[in-house]
Amino acid sequence: MERRYLVxxxxxxxxxxxxxxxxxxxxxxxVASGNAGIAADPHVEACSSVSPNDVEGIASLAExxxxxxxxxxxxxxxxxxxxxxxxxxxxxxxxxxxxCAELEASKYFAKEIxxxxxxxxxxxxVFDDLELALKHVHARAxxxxxxxxxxxxxxxxxISSDPLFSAETLRDFMENGRFGExxxxxxxxxxxxxxxxxxxAVSDGKTAYPLATSRDHKRLLDGDFGPNTGGMGAIxxxxxxxxxxxxLLMTRVIEPxxxxxxxxxxxxxxxxxxxxxxxxxxPRVLEFNVRLGDPETQAxxxxxKDDLGTALESAAAGHAVPMGEFDPACCVVLASGGYPDxxxxxxxxxxxxxxxxxxxxFHAGTAASEGQLVNxxxxxxxxxxxxxxxxxxxxxxYARASTIEFDGQYFRTDIGT
Numbered sequence: 001m002e003r004r005y006l007v008x009x010x011x012x013x014x015x016x017x018x019x020x021x022x023x024x025x026x027x028x029x030x031v032a033s034g035n036a037g038i039a040a041d042p043h044v045e046a047c048s049s050v051s052p053n054d055v056e057g058i059a060s061l062a063e064x065x066x067x068x069x070x071x072x073x074x075x076x077x078x079x080x081x082x083x084x085x086x087x088x089x090x091x092x093x094x095x096x097x098x099x100c101a102e103l104e105a106s107k108y109f110a111k112e113i114x115x116x117x118x119x120x121x122x123x124x125x126v127f128d129d130l131e132l133a134l135k136h137v138h139a140r141a142x143x144x145x146x147x148x149x150x151x152x153x154x155x156x157x158x159i160s161s162d163p164l165f166s167a168e169t170l171r172d173f174m175e176n177g178r179f180g181e182x183x184x185x186x187x188x189x190x191x192x193x194x195x196x197x198x199x200x201a202v203s204d205g206k207t208a209y210p211l212a213t214s215r216d217h218k219r220l221l222d223g224d225f226g227p228n229t230g231g232m233g234a235i236x237x238x239x240x241x242x243x244x245x246x247x248l249l250m251t252r253v254i255e256p257x258x259x260x261x262x263x264x265x266x267x268x269x270x271x272x273x274x275x276x277x278x279x280x281x282x283p284r285v286l287e288f289n290v291r292l293g294d295p296e297t298q299a300x301x302x303x304x305k306d307d308l309g310t311a312l313e314s315a316a317a318g319h320a321v322p323m324g325e326f327d328p329a330c331c332v333v334l335a336s337g338g339y340p341d342x343x344x345x346x347x348x349x350x351x352x353x354x355x356x357x358x359x360x361x362f363h364a365g366t367a368a369s370e371g372q373l374v375n376x377x378x379x380x381x382x383x384x385x386x387x388x389x390x391x392x393x394x395x396x397x398y399a400r401a402s403t404i405e406f407d408g409q410y411f412r413t414d415i416g417t
Contacts (some may be wrong), residue, residue: 006062007031008052009073010038012333012364012382013294017073018044019360020301020308027309029063032058036373037381052077059085062093065225069094069313075151077292078270078290079105079338094316097272100261103288105271107149107187110288110308117256121285124189132172133186137166143191147287148173150182154230154294155340159191184242194278195240196286198296201254202311204320205267208254210246212303212326213238214296217312220340222414229340230379233291233415235390236299236329240278249276252286269316298362298382303329303393329386330393330416332401336365337352337408339378348372348378357383359400360391375406383411391415 005021007014009280010033031038034046050057053076062070070086072078072095081098102109108126113119122145125132137144137160146169148156160166166188173183190417197215201208215238220226221317225385238390253274263270273289292300301308306324336343345365352361352373362384365377381404385396394416 002026004028004065004067005030005309006065006067007068007073008058008070008077010035010052011074011294012362012379013292013297014038014073015362015364016298016301016382016384017071017292017308019048019362020304021071024307024309025045030061030067033060035363036368037361038364039368053080055080055082055085055128058082059089059091062086062091063089068092068265069309069316071095071312073291075101075104075289077293079151081409083270092316094270094312097266099266100268100270101290103257104290105151107147107287108185111187113257113260113288114285117260119253119256119285120282121191122192124187126185126187128185129172133170133174133188134167136188137170138163140188142166145189145191146170146173147187147189148179148183149185149187150179151341152179152182155228156183157228179412191283192277192279192286194280197238197241197276197278198234198293199246199249199253199276199295200275200292200300201250201272202252202271202315202320202323203258203270204315205269205319206258206262206318207320208250208258208272209320209322210250210254211323212236212300213241214293214365215239215302216293216296217412217415220412222412227336227340231293231295231333232335232412233330233332234293234296234299235394235416236296236303236326237390239390245283249283250276252283257288257385295333295379297380298384299329299331300326302331302360303327303386328388328390328393329384330390330397331382331384332397332411332415333379334381334383334401334404334409334411335379336375336377337410339410343375343378344408345375345377348373349375349404349406351404352402354400356396356400358387358396359383361400361404380406380409
């Protein structure tokens with residue numbers, strides 16, 4: 001029986017979602033709007049004329065295609081109320097409503113939910129007045145973390161080591177509008193130390209089941225130096241977790257959030273992502289995202305053994321099921337020169353012809369131009385591999401990455417270590 005799925009988005013995460021959904025026998029996958037790699041996939045149909053942020057356009061497309069489920073990849077359509085619109089039309093969708101998406105749309109809202117749920121996080125202050133924020137950073141201990149309150153594409157977090165840099169960052173965010181309205185208010189919080197874990201779960205509004213853990217490497221340079229990015233690579237599972245820790249995170253983080261959201265009459269259905277810092281005093285929540293992480297998704301889904309479509313349809317219908325087993329996997333992001341500030345784009349990408357059973361190249365910032373595939377964004381490709389062990393997966397990912405070239409190409413060499 002044919003099952004139709006519509007994936008909303010155009011990045012590496014959405015390519016991975018489409019690829020995984022297409023593994024189901026009889027599945028037909030549509031992606032709005034997709035990218036060059038998605039469009040070239042023989043098992044996926046790119047609907048390039050509809051923007052992921054066009055709420056009414058996506059709803060009309062889902063209706064026209066008679067899809068069995070719409071899966072929303074990025075945060076912006078979720079925060080824009082896409083799920084609300086689809087549900088109002090009686091269309092099946094997997095993802096949180098606008099009210100629930102505030103967990104990612106506002107760092108301050110997320111902190112309020114954590115406080116109500118008794119979830120441990122870094123101490124913080126919130127400011128929408130620049131002068132008060134400047135006084136605070138000049139008086140407080142450093143290092144500290146400055147976060148744009150709203151959506152900033154994964155780039156709105158700055159770790160500052162001294163008051164002068166903090167003041168410069170605050171002026172850039174609040175006075176110069178680095179991220180528009182998203183950075184007019186900021187959260188300034190204590191700097192936490194320890195390994196970071198991406199912990200994601202699937203929720204049906206009442207019950208949640210965890211996915212495999214992962215470690216995302218957010219800094220641009222080897223050794224976790226340089227500016228924060230949207231993510232330079234990921235390893236699954238995280239080397240810093242255990243079954244006991246995963247159970248602890250479910251009972252102390254994920255389940256309390258679901259309880260509070262239900263108390264607020266906004267039950268949470270969808271992927272729920274908790275960024276966790278494993279401090280010497282125990283796990284602390286850094287942030288919540290209301291979708292799968294990118295590039296964690298690429299490694300996670302390439303190593304996933306179960307059928308994704310069945311699991312998401314069940315959760316959307318109110319009956320979440322355990323997600324089964326995952327092979328170790330590694331994702332290495334190939335980025336453009338100048339990323340994240342000023343990506344150098346428009347260069348031909350070479351070496352994509354090679355295919356192996358245990359590797360796959362997911363596309364993010366690519367486009368077809370005059371018969372060539374070129375880079376069009378900061379993060380260009382997610383080279384992903386699986387193996388019997390994380391070490392084997394990592395070796396395969398780097399072996400594949402070494403065969404791909406474009407001018408200015410950059411990737412970290414220490415993903416998974």
